[in-house]
Each structure stands twice: as C-alpha cells, then as structure tokens.
Amino acid sequence: MKRSKNKMTEKEKKETKSEKRQIVIPGEIIAKGDDVLPGDWTIRKDKDIIATRFGVLDKSDRLVKVMPLSGRYIPRRGNVVIGVIEDLTMKGWIVDIEAPYSAFLLLKECPMFIKESEMDSVYNVGDLFVGKIFNVGRGSIDLTTKGRGLGKIKDGIIIKVNPNRVPRIIGKEGSMIKLIKTASDCEITVGQNGLIWIKGEETEDELFAEKAINFVNENTIVEGLTEKVEDWLKKNKKSSKKEEKKE
Amino acid sequence: MSYTKRSDGRKMDELRPIITKVGVVPSADGSAMFAQGDTIAIASVHGPRILNPRHQQDPGRGLIRVHYNMLPFSVSDRIRPGLSRRSQEISKVTEWALTPVVMLDDLPGTVVDVHINIQQANAGTRCAGINAAALALAHAGIPMKEMISAVAIGKIDDKIVADITKEEEDYEEGEGATDIPMTFLSNSEEISLLQLDGKIQLKRLKEALEAGKKACKEINKIQEKALKESI
Numbered sequence: 001m002k003r004s005k006n007k008m009t010e011k012e013k014k015e016t017k018s019e020k021r022q023i024v025i026p027g028e029i030i031a032k033g034d035d036v037l038p039g040d041w042t043i044r045k046d047k048d049i050i051a052t053r054f055g056v057l058d059k060s061d062r063l064v065k066v067m068p069l070s071g072r073y074i075p076r077r078g079n080v081v082i083g084v085i086e087d088l089t090m091k092g093w094i095v096d097i098e099a100p101y102s103a104f105l106l107l108k109e110c111p112m113f114i115k116e117s118e119m120d121s122v123y124n125v126g127d128l129f130v131g132k133i134f135n136v137g138r139g140s141i142d143l144t145t146k147g148r149g150l151g152k153i154k155d156g157i158i159i160k161v162n163p164n165r166v167p168r169i170i171g172k173e174g175s176m177i178k179l180i181k182t183a184s185d186c187e188i189t190v191g192q193n194g195l196i197w198i199k200g201e202e203t204e205d206e207l208f209a210e211k212a213i214n215f216v217n218e219n220t221i222v223e224g225l226t227e228k229v230e231d232w233l234k235k236n237k238k239s240s241k242k243e244e245k246k247e
Numbered sequence: 248m249s250y251t252k253r254s255d256g257r258k259m260d261e262l263r264p265i266i267t268k269v270g271v272v273p274s275a276d277g278s279a280m281f282a283q284g285d286t287i288a289i290a291s292v293h294g295p296r297i298l299n300p301r302h303q304q305d306p307g308r309g310l311i312r313v314h315y316n317m318l319p320f321s322v323s324d325r326i327r328p329g330l331s332r333r334s335q336e337i338s339k340v341t342e343w344a345l346t347p348v349v350m351l352d353d354l355p356g357t358v359v360d361v362h363i364n365i366q367q368a369n370a371g372t373r374c375a376g377i378n379a380a381a382l383a384l385a386h387a388g389i390p391m392k393e394m395i396s397a398v399a400i401g402k403i404d405d406k407i408v409a410d411i412t413k414e415e416e417d418y419e420e421g422e423g424a425t426d427i428p429m430t431f432l433s434n435s436e437e438i439s440l441l442q443l444d445g446k447i448q449l450k451r452l453k454e455a456l457e458a459g460k461k462a463c464k465e466i467n468k469i470q471e472k473a474l475k476e477s478i
Contacts, residue, residue: 023474023475023478025385025394025470025471025474025475026348026385026390026391026392026393026394027391027392027393027394027432027433027434028471029434041390043392045434050392050393050434052350052390052391052392053385053388053389053390053391054385054386054388054474055388068388069388069478070276070277070386070387070388071276071277071386071387071388071389072276072294072295072387072388100294100295100296100297100354100357101297101356101357102297138355139355139356164388221478
C-alpha cells in the first residue's frame with residue numbers, strides 16, 4: 001500500500017512539474033506524429049498537432065490538450081454555476097452566467113410548482129442562485145435548480161475570480177476548498193464560472209474565507225500550494241485569535 | 248545622393264527596439280501593449296459576447312470587430328478626437344487582417360471587440376496595432392489558428408528598409424518613399440494584409456515581401472516571448 005502511494009506522489013510531482021514548464025501560444029506545434037490525439041483547444045494540421053489557445057500544455061500518454069490560463073468562461077454540461085437573473089419571460093428566466101451567451105432557467109426546472117404570475121416572487125431581476133448546466137447547445141445554455149446544493153442565494157457574500165483558476169481553488173478532489181471550509185467555518189460554493197458564494201455565521205468568518213481564496217488565487221502557479229495554504233491559514237487564524245484575546 | 252544611411256543609424260533590415268507587455272488593462276478579457284520605437288499601441292479585447300443589434304449577427308460564426316483610434320496627443324499636431332475616414336479604414340483593414348486567424352465558428356451570434364488605441368505615433372501605427380491586437384486576442388483566450396505579425400516595409404529612394412519611421416516616410420529625394428504595411432501568419436506564412444502607398448517596381452515588391460517575411464519572423468518571436476513571460 002505504502003509503495004503504491006509513493007508512486008502516486010512521484011507521478012503527481014512529475015505531472016505538476018511538466019505543467020509549469022510548458023506554456024503554449026496559439027499556432028505552436030506541440031506534438032508530431034499520427035499516434036498522438038488532439039484534445040481540448042488543439043487541432044491537427046497534416047501530421048502536427050497545433051495549440052489554438054494560450055495556456056498550459058497537458059500531455060498524457062496519447063492525448064495532448066491545452067489548459068487555458070485566461071479568457072472567458074466556456075460552459076460545459078454538468079458544471080455548477082452561480083447566475084444572476086437578467087430578465088423574466090413567459091417560460092422562465094434569462095440568466096447571466098458570465099459566458100458568451102445568456103443561460104435560460106425553465107419554469108419547470110424549479111423543484112416546486114410555480115404559477116406564471118408568481119414568478120417574480122421566486123426569482124426576480126438581480127437575484128442570485130446556484131444552478132447546474134444540463135444542456136449546452138449552439139447558442140443556448142439550459143440551467144436547472146433541481147439537485148442538492150442548488151437554489152436561491154439569500155445571504156452571504158459573492159466574490160469573483162478568474163474562471164480559469166477555479167480548478168486550483170477547488171483543488172484535487174476538493175482538497176483545497178475543504179481546507180478553507182474547515183478553517184473558516186463557512187459554507188463555500190464555487191461556481192465554475194468564477195463566482196464564489198461564501199456563507200458563514202459571522203461576517204468575519206466570511207471575510208477570512210474571502211482572504212484565503214484570494215491568497216490561493218494570487219498564488220496559483222506556486223508549487224506545493226496546498227501546504228502553503230495550510231501554513232497561511234494557521235498563521236492568519238492564530239493572529240485573529242490573538243487579536244480577540246487582546247480585546 | 249542616394250539613401251545610404253538611415254536617419255536613426257539603423258541597418259537597412261533592423262527593426263526599432265520593441266517593448267511588449269501583456270495584461271495591461273485589468274477590466275478587459277485580454278490586453279497588450281506593443282511599442283515599436285516611438286509608436287505605442289494598446290489593444291484590449293472584450294468578449295466573445297452576444298452581438299447587438301441582432302441584425303448584425305452572423306448565425307454561422309462569431310465575428311470580430313476592430314476599433315482603431317489615434318489619441319489626440321499621439322502626433323505633434325493635435326488630431327480631432329473621434330472617428331475619421333482614416334481611422335475607419337484602418338479599423339476595417341485590421342479586421343480583415345485578423346479574421347483569418349480567429350476560430351469563432353463554435354460561437355455563432357457573438358462578437359469579439361478589439362479596441363486599438365495609439366498613444367504615440369511615429370509611422371507604422373496599423374502594424375503596431377495589429378501586433379498588439381494579436382497579443383491581446385491570445386491573452387483573451389480566443390481560439391486562433393496561429394499568431395499574426397505585422398511590419399511596415401519601405402522603399403526609400405531605391406533601398407528596401409524595414410520598419411520605417413515618419414522621417415523616412417516623408418523622404419522626397421530620388422525616387423521618394425513608398426510605404427508597404429504587411430502581415431504574415433506565423434506558421435503558414437500567408438499574407439493577410441498588404442497595402443501600398445507610393446510606387447514600386449514588381450521586382451522590388453517581391454524583394455520587399457521577402458524582407459517583410461524576415462522581419463515578421465523576428466516580431467513573432469518577440470510576441471511569443473511576451474506571452475510566455477506574462478505568466
């Protein structure tokens with residue numbers, strides 16, 4: 001068991017190292033030969049595979065893909081996002097999710113029965129909610145609020161980060177966000193579109209969580225980030241406690 | 248007296264010193280500054296976003312829209328702010344130069360807005376603008392087939408020179424000055440913009456294109472470096 005664990009960490013280290021190394025730009029030839037498959041944001045041109053977006057190269061056995069470092073949020077099916085109601089129509093709500101298109105929340109995608117005349121009492125213009133993308137078509141994004149953890153946002157704070165840094169904020173299998181959650185005693189919902197909802201009992205906790213997320217956001221390229229964040233959380237938590245004692 | 252020595256002491260195929268910076272406008276989705284000697288261009292990219300008014304939308308693909316603008320203080324004689332015939336023409340020409348590289352087929356009905364502002368001008372502003380726009384588009388995460396670089400090649404008297412300045416543009420002795428802005432794509436080396444102001448023999452034009460290809464390769468390397476070092 002121990003051996004396998006060590007192997008895993010070595011592999012992970014190698015992966016993270018190579019990630020940091022190669023940043024690619026559009027038009028750069030990233031692989032040659034027919035036995036490599038082009039993944040996200042790459043195209044095949046004759047025998048070469050070319051990057052089409054500015055980002056970090058991710059090479060696995062046979063697949064090469066580019067992980068974007070900047071740019072707008074591109075919606076994918078299954079993503080949990082935080083949206084702002086833009087408008088009400090007969091059949092549902094038009095929602096701004098910071099994507100190239102507005103999303104649509106159908107009336108029947110709400111977990112309860114709603115009369116058309118009472119739509120504005122559920123979601124009115126400017127309200128925020130957590131939704132899930134269940135379909136992405138050509139020029140349309142469909143949302144649902146049926147599911148655990150989805151629904152209207154009533155209190156707490158919302159912060160905005162670069163959507164390309166969301167995977168780092170969540171961490172591997174949610175490790176990073178778990179750390180911040182336990183340290184700050186807050187409920188945190190990270191939308192894949194870069195909006196983050198923090199809800200805690202005290203405003204100070206919420207602000208602490210915001211600070212922690214900003215710390216992660218500023219240090220996304222640093223190696224061994226999880227440990228650094230642990231240290232940071234310990235330090236800042238202690239200092240805040242000290243201040244309480246002084247008072 | 249033929250033109251044997253350039254007024255600023257450069258070699259015939261030498262570019263002016265280039266300074267680049269990516270991510271200069273925080274509120275934009277992507278931005279870049281490109282300075283080529285005294286010519287400074289800042290490009291910012293917003294989008295892709297839904298194009299309004301709706302009748303301008305293309306249901307088949309996303310569009311790119313360029314707004315080129317020279318700031319009033321960019322030249323020694325203050326220029327009137329706002330649209331002019333020249334700025335509209337350069338906007339359109341830049342748009343056509345950038346269209347072949349961007350891949351917006353998956354985003355029908357959207358637009359990518361590129362705003363190019365010339366802070367200071369000393370010839371070659373449309374080329375500096377295109378170079379800045381290419382950097383800004385890449386920084387904004389717009390899918391692109393390849394990078395694009397632009398350079399203004401000139402024929403001063405009977406000499407082919409790279410990256411001409413305003414002083415050279417106004418040279419009147421001998422055969423006079425010809426200004427040829429051109430853009431080359433980074434991989435395929437295709438030309439997406441070629442303008443000519445003046446007169447030139449067909450043979451010399453081929454020579455000028457070769458010089459342009461070489462200069463664009465140099466600029467492309469600088470662009471690549473700028474993007475890779477911005478992280």
